[in-house]
Amino acid sequence: MGTVSELCASSFQAFLCPTVRPGAPAAATVPDDLSPEERQELESIRCRKQELLQDIQRLKDEIADVTNEIESLGLTEERKSMQRNKQMAMGRKKFNMDPKKGIRFLIDSSLLKNTSDDIAQFLYKGEGLNKTAIGDYLGERDDFNIQVLHAFLVLHEFSDLNLVQALRQFLWSFRLPGEAQKIDRMMEAFALRYCRCNPGVFQSTDTCYVLSFAVIMLNTSLHNPNVKDKPSVQRFTAMNRGINDGGDLPEELLRNLYDSIKNEPFKIPEDDGNDLTHTFFNPDREGWLLKLGGRVKTWKRRWFILTDNCLYYFEYTTDKEPRGIIPLENLNIREVDDSKKPNCFELFISDHRDQVIKACKTEADGRVVEGNHTFYRISAPTAEEKDEWINSIKAAISKDPFYEMLAARKKKVSSLKGL
Secondary structure, eight states: OOOHHHHHHHHHHHHHSOOOOTTOOSSOOOOTTOOHHHHHHHHHHHHHHHHHHHHHHHHHHHHHHHHHHHHHHHHHHHHHHHHHHHHHHHHHHHHHHOHHHHHHHHHHTTSSOSSHHHHHHHHHHOTTOOHHHHHHHHTOOSHHHHHHHHHHHHTSOOTTOOHHHHHHHHHHSSOOOSOHHHHHHHHHHHHHHHHHHSTTSSSSHHHHHHHHHHHHHHHHHHHOTTOOSOOOHHHHHHHTTTTBTTBOOOHHHHHHHHHHHHHSOOOOOOOSSOSHHHHTOSOSEEEEEEEEOSSSOOEEEEEEEEETTEEEEESSTTOSSOSEEEEOTTOEEEEEOOSSOSSEEEEEOTTOTTSOOSOEEEOTTSOEEEOOOSEEEEEOSSHHHHHHHHHHHHHHHOOOHHHHHHHHHHHHHHHHHTO
């Protein structure tokens, strides 16, 4: 039968590579001619084999536990991110219905710091927020709201802008509320900020305040079809004599302001319940981007809105209907370098470079036609905004999380089988 050493080697080899020969018994039997010492040694080897098997099983269990913990950690972070996004969306909806309750919800959910600067940043970005609600919150007379209003204005840079240019920027970031006292507080804060950015233009903030109202009234008089008596530049300059601490403002300044308003009215969409804020309620992201044309390769500035797994773009923010709709299903996104524009990214179909993306656009005559893009190349104003758009679009076109979890589970099972 061989020595005990040979039996040990044979037993260990059988442990490492167990095979059952045809006709052989399932379990090895102990030879009859072994001495009691040899039988004891063989039994000790068998016990050691069992211990090794148990050790390997424990090792597999520990590896499985660690793998589960790692996967659970990843899923936990993903769940936290998803929960945070849901809470942020809920907070925006609450803000649009009741600004103060919305801000309180976001603070209590640790999504906003209870500081005027942090809240002002949130309102300035305005993602998914109703501009009327922003105006109502900024116009409140509470000391804290007034602090937020001034912090909000600090985010606007008015240096080297004439008054009309500054007003265009300011009045587009919210909608003026209907209450006179709120308007008064907001325009006082605007005048203070403008004068700090442009020292020496006006004798006092009161001059800036009065002229700002005069410009807003001029905009209404010139561009409201119900106003029949359109003021001339001479009447506008005459109306504003003596407002500069008793002195007159330069006539050239007043003429320039008049011409600017006459040539281009303020773009302040009416809050009639049918504007984009309501039609595309609480979008995932919105903002100005440059889009490369399909057949004609020219860059055009468009207002993009990302919502419901679709990318919409408009010629103007006041448009009621989009110029184009890009469903994100089965699309991919990537960064690209373009010799003419910075901060570019592309939407495309994987492995089908020549396939036209399923999309639609509105022609100038109002006809809705199929798009003709095999890819959409888009340029963002800054590298930061490019990254934010890419991340937002990726989230909108990502695979179903259940499939991702299933793939992770299959990967874990395969790794355990390899042990």
